[in-house]
Amino acid sequence: MANAFILFNATQTVKQTTGVSDYTFHNKSGFIATLVINGIKYTHTFTQTVGGVNVTAGYYQEIPFLKWLVNKTIATDLTPYVLDMGKLVDAVKGDTVLVETLRIVTPYTDFCKLNQYSWNYNPAIKILDDQGNIIIPPGTQPTIMPVSLVVPALSFYSNSIPLINSPDFTDNKDDAAYSLALCALLIDRINVDVFPLFNSVPGLATYILNQNAYWQTGTIFNQPTYEDILQYEESLANYYNATYSNQYYITAQNDSNKFIWLASVLSPSALAVFPLDTKIALLNQLLDVMSQAKTSAVAAAISPIGNVVNNPFAKIAAIGPALILNLTASVVDVPTQTDSFLNSLLKTKYTNTFSADQTVYEALYDALSDNNIGILTLGAINANNNRKQFVLSVYGIWKSSKYYPYYNSPNYTQPANPSTGVFPEAFFITNKGTYYNNKTASATLNYNSVTTSFATYVVNYQYEFNNLQIKAYKVDTETNNKDNPLANGSQLPTLYGTYHLYQPLSLIGYTQNPVVHLPKTSCIPVFYLLYAYEAKAIQDFDIGIMDFIELGINLGLNLTGAGEITDLSYLSEISELAEVETLADSTPILNWENFLGLNRTVMITAGSVNAITQYLAQEAGNADPDVQAFLKTLNEFLGIIALGTLAIDATAQIISSFKAQQIIEESASLDESDQLPSDVREEIEEFVGNISELVDLMNTKLLELPNIPSGSNTIIGKFAQITDAQEQLNFFNYFYFIDDDDPLWLEYNEIYTANTFSDDGIVIGTTQKTLIDVWATDLYAINNIPAARNDFTVVQSFQFLEKSDQIFKHVFFGDIAIDRPILANGSLGNTSVDLSGMHNPSKITTVPPYIEGQWNFKGNFVENKLGYGKGKIERCMTANDIDPATGERWVNPFETDPARKYMKTKSDPTAIWPSSYSTQRIRAEMAVSFANKVQKTTTVPNALLYSGTASDGQIITIYFDQYEKWSIYPNNKFIIQNQ
């Protein structure tokens, strides 16, 4: 009796081994995969179409078949090489059938062992089931046989198998174990059949050793799924199959092409040891091959294991994207290669391929593509995209190159600028004059979004490769309001700048409020912006800054959380500000032409910037919150100056005007010793801008406000009545930045009945007015304190005060109570006069003469540094002040001097407002204090005690007594001489 095996798809399936010198089994099915007869090796292939040619399933002579794959013509060319089944002897009853399969049994530690089955052949017993699988006779026990594999394959398996034994692995473990076994077998076959093909390449042995080490010790899988393992198996199979089936082609290739095949299975870390020149050569060669494959329109399909492919260009093209990514990623962590690698990508790759020259970078960018479906379902950040991976890898390389201004290159000799962190020898710092220009290559991209009642305006940018550079176009998009459907939106792209691929730019976002939003990472290369723009376009979202922010996540941007200017260091570095210390004081560092579209120039000199810088350093430790707020404004102004040297942007210029105005106002409100030098202030005043332009802006805004009435008392009418330029600016600075839909607009226009007062605070009538009247007229006295005047609670507080007929009277006239106290025995006592209130310095004079109704200083007067005073005062009682005991004018019975017979001294000391304050100012300060009052404890029944603060910082007492009367006056505890 003879041994026998089972063939794929043979008419007579079971054949004797007679005359067969060697044979192998298919790993899983147990059919014969290869066999050698008379020194000729036959390999099985399935029915398939290869390059449009149908190949019939069968066993073919291996060498002719491989040659046919390289230079195939027609399928019949293979006919002579099909195995003649007549050379094999049919098995007969009693022969020993042999079947071998890989042993896959939990816990899968028996890998590299075979199940070897044998049984006596009986033609009467069915040997294949209906699906064509071999039927092992029941009760047949296998003999377990070891298989000899190379060490990397064995190690790969033993390192990987615990992953599928883990509880985390929930897929079918048998399937996964089998797939891992096939991976190990493929690694074995690559070592045996493929690596020797590259032996002629100098130094290749080193790379082969590295790859084998990766298979043995590397972390190939991390909590894999069965799908992950299957993909890796397919990759190895593709590689093995492609290289094996093209071995005759490969051996005929030059070393670079052989490198491509080798590199395609190496990990990025293994590739990292490749010399840079080799990597660049590989990338260029990949581009050439992929281009040929593309232009010859050959499908770049890789066949599964057991199949064959017939176009080497297509095969390289298919492995190309992954290899490009691996080669690029292999540079990220090799600092010695980053600069040269980026420079190599800038070289011209194709000339006149299209309408313009193309860099290697652009060619690689074009050769890769994103998974658009993935982008749509997962978002641009999460989708697994070749182009995205490439761009991010280049970004990683850029961050470790001379093109990134914050990278500390070992080639530099100078340290970073301590205030900005930027290295002066960085490429774009030493060449900033070449690459930055506020008209042709602005360093800032100002993303702006303004919504009005009629339309939404959005500023965005789009990018395109242009020869060896990238061009940016500014796009102003106007989306008309849905209430005006007849109008159409419009886009007006205009060339914004032409940039070096690696040139860093800063992104800035403006809100309608005068706030600049800047990301912490305010330094982003143009090539990334181009990718972000194109990826965004794929998503077909509305162009808007939020989309860009999403794409910016990978760069660590946080536009929304930045709040205000957080990092202008890069912009400062490339503006003239960085050089200010070396410039003469009179040198203008900013010439801002065409400010707001008008033909005039604003400039600030180096001397002023130096003065501002020194001021910032000098006052940094000042605890006064007013000074701190002022320093913040100054810092922001410096940031705007930096922007101004690098960009032309209308919004930025409006904001600079606003900031300049803030500086002037805030500086004026500080103690004289804390104020800016006058010459610096004068230069900053130039930035405030032409008032008429702001008036136009304000009028436009007012006219667009929905549902706002017009009339002399309305906000529109009030603005029209203002003729004073400073007041127009005050109005603009507050109201221009209130959102159109803010309810404040209606509240300011609400009409109410208010008292009118004499100068003494006595009600003399009523009038109809609005809160804009309060803002414009009643609070005008604090127009140099915008923080107080523009606080709506202050406006409301004033309204509350003026509705009372006693509050102002108490302060400006005083309260006089003349009565006869009821004594303990119930009888009436002598007439007593109680004076209270009167805190108005303009109504208190020195004596004599004594004038009826006049208040005089009596003595013990002290004054604090703010000008608040306290002391004894007295009043000359009038003919209307009747003594109830006599029915006549009250007379002081204790005065011996006839001239003082009507004088009554106020018993307790009186606190008064500063003598420099007008009545209007005092009334406004009362409202300011009332708005910010804080309640204090008091044990007096039905009384309320508060403490408020005037705009100058004085503590103000606010008391609501049992008679439901308010007293608002300076707290005399904090009126201490010269304090």
Added chain:
Amino acid sequence: MSVKDILNSYGIQMRNEIVTLRSGTKVVDKVFSGGQFLEPFFNLSYNDPDSLSNDILTMVNYVLGGNDPPLNEIDNTFGGIDSNAIIYDDAVRFHELGTGKILQTVPINDFQTIANAWNDFLTQQPLDGANV
């Protein structure tokens, strides 16, 4: 009765509070609380040692010395922010403004003790308005 007992009997507390000025400076605020109408009288009207000494204690001592008001040209009215305090030979009475009704009567010895205690407190370090 001790001074403390008298103050307690009126529910009076004297304490140093800290006030933060807008400049950020923290200063002492000496507070008189409790005692009904004594509270606004001392806390809001007579809260510096000079006026307390010159206007109040001088008059109290003058009356306790057996003299009737007035002292010089000053009558017996102490005034106040929401009542009219008048000193009599037996007490200081707080009268309602406009009606003259008695709101509160404080025996003159108690009033003297309270005024002296408040004066002592105001002159103790830290003084009112002192930086902390």
